Amino acid sequence: MTAIIIEDEIPAARRLEKLLSEKDFTVFAIVHSVKSAVSWLKDNAHPDLIFMDIKLRDGLCFPIFDKVKIQSKVVFTTAFDEFALKAFEYNSLDYLLKPIDVAKLDKLIAKLETFKAVFYDSSYWKILETSMSDPYKASFLVNSGMSVKKISTADIPYFLSQNNTTFLCFENRKFPIQRSLEKLESELHPAHFFRISRKYVVNRKFIIEFQNDFNLRLQNSNEKFPVSRQRRSAFMAWYKE
Incomplete structure (x- = not known):
C-alpha cells in the first residue's frame, strides 16, 4: 500500500x-x-x-x-x-x-x-464514498462483524450521540458511524428526520406516541426520547406538517 x-x-x-x-x-x-x-x-x-x-x-x-x-x-x-x-x-x-x-x-x-x-473492486470504494457524502442519503454502510451492512435510511428509527460517538440505531443494535449529528442534519431529509435534542435525531415514521411531557415513544423501543425545551416549538411545527 x-x-x-x-x-x-x-x-x-x-x-x-x-x-x-x-x-x-x-x-x-x-x-x-x-x-x-x-x-x-x-x-x-x-x-x-x-x-x-x-x-x-x-x-x-x-x-x-x-x-x-x-x-x-x-x-x-x-x-x-x-x-x-x-x-x-x-x-x-x-x-x-x-x-x-x-x-x-x-x-x-x-x-x-x-x-x-x-470492497475488492475500486467501484465499491466509490459506492462507499458516495454513500458517505451525498445529501439526503438513501442508505448507510456500517461495519457488522467482518462484513459491511447496507441499511436503508428510511428504516433507521433514530441516531444517537453518546460519549463523543454517533450511532446509527437499527433493529436494537447501535452501529458507530463517522459523523456528527450536525453533519447528519444536512444529509437527512428534513421532512422525515428531526433533531429533538443534542443527543437524538429521530425518524418521523417510527414515532408512535407524543406525550404531554414532550417525551416520544418509538416503535420497537422501550426508551423515552425527550424533546429539549429549545426545540419544542420547532418540533411541533415539524410534526404537524
Missing part, C-alpha cells in the same frame, strides 16, 4: 514513516504544512492512505479538504483529542493520538485489510 504523511513535527513524521515501511507501505512523501500538502496533492496521484496531523505549521489541516478533492482514505493524527468530532465530519478512516501506538496502528491496518476484502 502507499501513503503520504502530512506532519509538521519532523521526528514524529520520521517515526511514522519507519513504522509504515516496516509494514510494507511505500511512503511517497512527507509534507509539513497546509500549503505544501495542497500543492503536493494537486500535482501527484493520490496514495491509498494519508496520515494527516490536525495542527500544522500554518494552521489546522481542514482547509486542505476545501482546496483539493482528496481521493485517499484519511487517518487523522494529533497529540490532542479536542478535534476528534470535527475529524469525523471529514469521513476519516480513523483517528490516532500521538505518539502513535504500534498496536493501534496494527488495528488500523487490519481494518483497512477487512475493507479491502469486502
Whole structure:
C-alpha cells in the first residue's frame, strides 16, 4: 500500500514513516504544512492512505479538504483529542493520538485489510464514498462483524450521540458511524428526520406516541426520547406538517 504523511513535527513524521515501511507501505512523501500538502496533492496521484496531523505549521489541516478533492482514505493524527468530532465530519478512516501506538496502528491496518476484502473492486470504494457524502442519503454502510451492512435510511428509527460517538440505531443494535449529528442534519431529509435534542435525531415514521411531557415513544423501543425545551416549538411545527 502507499501513503503520504502530512506532519509538521519532523521526528514524529520520521517515526511514522519507519513504522509504515516496516509494514510494507511505500511512503511517497512527507509534507509539513497546509500549503505544501495542497500543492503536493494537486500535482501527484493520490496514495491509498494519508496520515494527516490536525495542527500544522500554518494552521489546522481542514482547509486542505476545501482546496483539493482528496481521493485517499484519511487517518487523522494529533497529540490532542479536542478535534476528534470535527475529524469525523471529514469521513476519516480513523483517528490516532500521538505518539502513535504500534498496536493501534496494527488495528488500523487490519481494518483497512477487512475493507479491502469486502470492497475488492475500486467501484465499491466509490459506492462507499458516495454513500458517505451525498445529501439526503438513501442508505448507510456500517461495519457488522467482518462484513459491511447496507441499511436503508428510511428504516433507521433514530441516531444517537453518546460519549463523543454517533450511532446509527437499527433493529436494537447501535452501529458507530463517522459523523456528527450536525453533519447528519444536512444529509437527512428534513421532512422525515428531526433533531429533538443534542443527543437524538429521530425518524418521523417510527414515532408512535407524543406525550404531554414532550417525551416520544418509538416503535420497537422501550426508551423515552425527550424533546429539549429549545426545540419544542420547532418540533411541533415539524410534526404537524
